[in-house]
Amino acid sequence: MSITNIDVTLRDGGYRNGFTFPDGYAGEHARLSVKAGFDWVEIAYRNGSFNPAISRGMTGLGPNDYIAEIADIIGAEHIGLILHPANITSGDLQECYTAGARLVRMCLSVTDPGPGLRYVSEAREMGFAVCVNFTRASRLDARSLVDLSSRSAESGANAIYLADSNGSMQPGEVSRRVTLVQDVSGLDVGFHAHNNLGLALANSLAAAHAGAAWMDSSILGMGKGSGNLISEQWIAHLERHHSDPGVFDLGALLDLSAHLRDSVPESTPVLPHTDLLLGRFDLSVEHSDRVSADRRSQVHVARELGRLAVA
Amino acid sequence: MSITNIDVTLRDGGYRNGFTFPDGYAGEHARLSVKAGFDWVEIAYRNGSFNPAISRGMTGLGPNDYIAEIADIIGAEHIGLILHPANITSGDLQECYTAGARLVRMCLSVTDPGPGLRYVSEAREMGFAVCVNFTRASRLDARSLVDLSSRSAESGANAIYLADSNGSMQPGEVSRRVTLVQDVSGLDVGFHAHNNLGLALANSLAAAHAGAAWMDSSILGMGKGSGNLISEQWIAHLERHHSDPGVFDLGALLDLSAHLRDSVPESTPVLPHTDLLLGRFDLSVEHSDRVSADRRSQVHVARELGRLAVA
Numbered sequence: 001m002s003i004t005n006i007d008v009t010l011r012d013g014g015y016r017n018g019f020t021f022p023d024g025y026a027g028e029h030a031r032l033s034v035k036a037g038f039d040w041v042e043i044a045y046r047n048g049s050f051n052p053a054i055s056r057g058m059t060g061l062g063p064n065d066y067i068a069e070i071a072d073i074i075g076a077e078h079i080g081l082i083l084h085p086a087n088i089t090s091g092d093l094q095e096c097y098t099a100g101a102r103l104v105r106m107c108l109s110v111t112d113p114g115p116g117l118r119y120v121s122e123a124r125e126m127g128f129a130v131c132v133n134f135t136r137a138s139r140l141d142a143r144s145l146v147d148l149s150s151r152s153a154e155s156g157a158n159a160i161y162l163a164d165s166n167g168s169m170q171p172g173e174v175s176r177r178v179t180l181v182q183d184v185s186g187l188d189v190g191f192h193a194h195n196n197l198g199l200a201l202a203n204s205l206a207a208a209h210a211g212a213a214w215m216d217s218s219i220l221g222m223g224k225g226s227g228n229l230i231s232e233q234w235i236a237h238l239e240r241h242h243s244d245p246g247v248f249d250l251g252a253l254l255d256l257s258a259h260l261r262d263s264v265p266e267s268t269p270v271l272p273h274t275d276l277l278l279g280r281f282d283l284s285v286e287h288s289d290r291v292s293a294d295r296r297s298q299v300h301v302a303r304e305l306g307r308l309a310v311a
Numbered sequence: 312m313s314i315t316n317i318d319v320t321l322r323d324g325g326y327r328n329g330f331t332f333p334d335g336y337a338g339e340h341a342r343l344s345v346k347a348g349f350d351w352v353e354i355a356y357r358n359g360s361f362n363p364a365i366s367r368g369m370t371g372l373g374p375n376d377y378i379a380e381i382a383d384i385i386g387a388e389h390i391g392l393i394l395h396p397a398n399i400t401s402g403d404l405q406e407c408y409t410a411g412a413r414l415v416r417m418c419l420s421v422t423d424p425g426p427g428l429r430y431v432s433e434a435r436e437m438g439f440a441v442c443v444n445f446t447r448a449s450r451l452d453a454r455s456l457v458d459l460s461s462r463s464a465e466s467g468a469n470a471i472y473l474a475d476s477n478g479s480m481q482p483g484e485v486s487r488r489v490t491l492v493q494d495v496s497g498l499d500v501g502f503h504a505h506n507n508l509g510l511a512l513a514n515s516l517a518a519a520h521a522g523a524a525w526m527d528s529s530i531l532g533m534g535k536g537s538g539n540l541i542s543e544q545w546i547a548h549l550e551r552h553h554s555d556p557g558v559f560d561l562g563a564l565l566d567l568s569a570h571l572r573d574s575v576p577e578s579t580p581v582l583p584h585t586d587l588l589l590g591r592f593d594l595s596v597e598h599s600d601r602v603s604a605d606r607r608s609q610v611h612v613a614r615e616l617g618r619l620a621v622a
Contacts, residue, residue: 198543199544201510201512201513202512202513230509232582233508233509236587237508237510250606251606251607251609251610254587254606255607257582257584269581271541273543273565273568273569276543276544276547277561280547280551295562296562
C-alpha cells in the first residue's frame with residue numbers, strides 16, 4: 001500500500017481558529033510535518049473558502065509571501081493549496097506557482113464544473129500536480145460521479161478526491177465509490193474524511209483497501225466541526241503495517257502533535273453533538289443553525305432536515 | 312444485526328477519576344443510559360479491578376448498597392458487574408444477586424482459568440447472565456483461544472468477550488478471532504474495544520460484521536487511557552442502519568453525554584501519546600512508566616518493549 005499523504009491541518013483546521021495561527025506556527029508545523037513523513041502540506045485556501053467571508057486569515061487567503069515563506073522551509077515540492085474556482089483567476093495560479101506551490105486541489109462545483117476543469121488543465125500545463133475534489137460526495141449519485149470523473153480525467157487531473165464533507169459516509173459506501181471513480185477515470189483516487197460519526201479512520205481504511213492512493217489527515221484531527229482523519233492514528237497505522245523503515249518518523253509526528261496542542265487551543269479534540277447529528281442525517285454545516293440547543297428538538301429537526309435534503 | 316449493548320462508562324471510565332463519580336451521578340447516568348437504549352449498565356467492579364489497590368472508589372468496589380440503589384432506579388434486569396476471580400468469593404456472587412445485579416462478567420486468567428470458570432458455573436446456577444472476558448486478546452494465540460473458548464462453553468457461560476485491552480488490534484484480526492471463538496464455543500461473542508490507535512469503532516464494526524452479538528461502549532469513550540468505543544457514535548450507527556424505530560433514543564443519549572461532560576471533568580476526550588504508542592507496539596498499561604516524557608525516546612523504548620513482549 002503506497003499512499004500519498006496530505007497534511008490538511010493548516011487549511012481545514014483553520015475553520016476552528018479563523019484561519020489564524022500564531023506567528024511562526026505554520027513554518028514550524030510544515031517542517032515537522034515533512035519530517036514526520038507527509039508528502040504534501042496543504043498550507044491554505046487561496047482567496048478564501050467556499051464562503052470567503054469566513055476565511056480571511058492567513059491560511060484562508062494563502063497570499064504569495066506566505067507561500068514563499070513556507071516554501072523556503074520545506075521546499076516547493078511539498079507545498080499544496082486548495083482552490084475554489086469562483087475565488088481565483090489564472091493569474092492566481094501563476095502567482096502560486098511562482099511563489100513556490102507545486103500542488104493544487106480544485107473544488108469542483110457539481111452544477112457548474114466547467115470553470116474548475118478549465119483551471120485544472122491550466123494548472124497542469126503550468127507544472128502543478130492537480131487533484132480534483134468532489135465535495136459532499138455523499139450527495140452525489142452514481143451518474144454524477146461517473147460524469148464528473150470522466151470529465152476530470154479528460155481535463156488532465158492527476159487524481160480525484162472524494163470529500164465526505166458531511167461526515168455521513170459509511171465504509172462500504174466509501175469503498176464502492178472509490179472503486180467506481182477509479183474504474184471510470186483511470187486516475188488515482190483520494191479520500192478526505194470528516195469525523196462526525198467517528199468513522200474517519202474506518203472510512204479511510206475502507207478507501208485504502210479499495211485502492212485509494214491519496215489520503216488527507218490533520219494533526220489531532222483539527223478540522224471543521226468534528227474534524228478530519230487524525231494523522232497520529234493514520235500514520236501509526238501506515239508505519240506499523242504498510243511502510244518501509246524510515247518512511248515515517250513517529251517521534252517527529254508526536255512532536256508536531258504536542259506543538260499544535262500547546263500552541264493552538266482550538267486544536268483540542270471535540271465531539272460536538274450538532275456535528276454528530278449533521279453526520280447522522282447527512283446534512284451540511286449550513287444546517288447547523290437550524291439545529292437548536294435542546295437535544296430532543298435537535299434530533300427532531302435534524303431528522304426533518306435530513307428527509308427534506310433527500311427529497 | 313441485533314446487538315446487546317453494555318454501557319461500561321461507570322466502570323471503565325473509573326480509571327480516569329479514581330472510580331469516584333459525584334454524589335447521585337451514577338443513578339442519573341444509569342437512568343439515561345437505559346432510556347437511550349442500553350441493555351445493561353455495568354455499574355462497577357466488585358472488590359476492585361485487576362489491581363485492587365488503584366480501584367477503591369464506589370465503581371471500583373461495587374458494594375451491596377450501591378448495587379441496590381441503582382437497581383431501584385433502572386431495575387435489576389439492567390444491572391451488570393465485572394469481576395476478577397481473585398477478588399471475590401461465592402458469597403460475593405450471592406450478595407450481588409440479592410442486591411439486584413443480573414449480569415456478571417468474569418475476567419479470565421489465561422494462566423489459571425479454573426477458578427474463574429468455577430464462578431461462571433456458580434453464577435449461572437444462581438440465575439445470572441454470565442459473560443467470560445478474555446482480556447489482552449491481542450496476546451492470545453489461536454490455540455489458547457480455542458482452549459479457553461471450549462472450557463468457557465462447558466462452564467455454562469452465555470457469551471465470550473474479546474477485550475482488546477492494549478488497543479492494538481486491527482479490524483481483520485478482530486474479525487478472524489470473533490469467528491474462531493464463535494465456531495469453537497457456539498456461544499455469543501462480544502467485543503470490548505480500546506481506542507489507543509483510534510480503531511475502536513472500526514474494530515467494533517468488524518466484530519459486528521463477523522457476527523459479534525454483544526458490544527461494550529462508554530459515553531464520550533470515557534475509559535482507561537485513550538478510552539473505549541464511543542457510545543454516541545456506535546449508537547448513532549446502530550440507530551441509523553440496524554434498528555427498529557424506538558429501540559434507541561438519540562435525545563436521551565445526547566442528554567447523557569452532556570450530563571457526563573458537565574459533571575465529570577475527567578470525561579474530556581483525549582489522545583494521549585503514551586497510549587498511542589502502547590497500542591502501536593501492543594503493550595499493556597503496565598509499561599506506561601517505562602515510556603518516558605521525551606517523544607523520540609518514547610518511540611524507541613516502546614519499540615524495544617514491543618520486541619521483548621513478542622519474544
